[in-house]
Amino acid sequence: VQLQASGGGLVQAGGSLRLSCAASGRTFRSYAVAWFRQAPGKEREFVAGVTRTHGGTFYADSVRGRFAISLNNAKNTVYLQMNSLKPEDTAVYYCAADPAIITSSQTVADHYDYWGQGTQVTVSS
Numbered sequence: 193v194q195l196q197a198s199g200g201g202l203v204q205a206g207g208s209l210r211l212s213c214a215a216s217g218r219t220f221r222s223y224a225v226a227w228f229r230q231a232p233g234k235e236r237e238f239v240a241g242v243t244r245t246h247g248g249t250f251y252a253d254s255v256r257g258r259f260a261i262s263l264n265n266a267k268n269t270v271y272l273q274m275n276s277l278k279p280e281d282t283a284v285y286y287c288a289a290d291p292a293i294i295t296s297s298q299t300v301a302d303h304y305d306y307w308g309q310g311t312q313v314t315v316s317s
Contacts, residue, residue, distance in 0.1 A: 193218035193306050197287050200311030203277055207315070211272040213287030213308050219268050224293045227261060227272045228301055229283035229313075236286070238299040240272060245295065252299075255281075277315045284310040 199211040211227065226241035240251045240261035249261050260273040270287060288304035297303045 193223070193289060195287050195289060195306055195308035197285065197308035197311045200285060200313045202314045202316065205277060205279055205315055205317050207277050208273070208275045209277065209313060211274070211285055211287075211311060211313075213270045213272075215268045215270075215289065219265065220263060220270060220289065221265055223289045223291050224295075224298050224304075225261075225263060225270045225287065225289045226298055226304065227270075227285055227287055229281075229285045230310075231283040234283075236301045238301070239285070241298045242270065243295045243298065244291070244293065248295075250298075274313070277313075279315045279317045282313060282315050284312050286310045 194216045197213045224244035227239040228236050229239050230236040238252050242263050258276045262271045287308040289306045290304045293303045
């Protein structure tokens with residue numbers, strides 16, 4: 193499956209952005225999907241995910257209540273709605289997918305086989 197991320201940009205603190213990740217080649221059905229981010233000089237970190245089996249959503253503590261992940265199977269696209277953005281949310285955001293990952297491993301980047309190219313999100317103070 194090929195993933196194409198888009199929607200990043202420059203926004204002021206307190207603003208909103210919606211990231212999109214479109215899949216081609218395969219559908220997202222039966223795939224676990226997630227968003228990760230990587231700030232300069234830092235490791236890639238988990239942001240939000242949708243489980244493969246039940247479609248449940250879960251979030252990193254740092255974004256819970258501000259970000260929302262959703263999956264549109266008809267459009268084969270996963271979204272990340274980001275509200276109340278903070279300067280510390282500045283990073284390159286990546287979407288990821290895997291057909292075999294178990295829920296307990298979904299927060300670990302190394303367990304995903306498929307990645308989008310990344311989209312830059314910059315939040316100014």
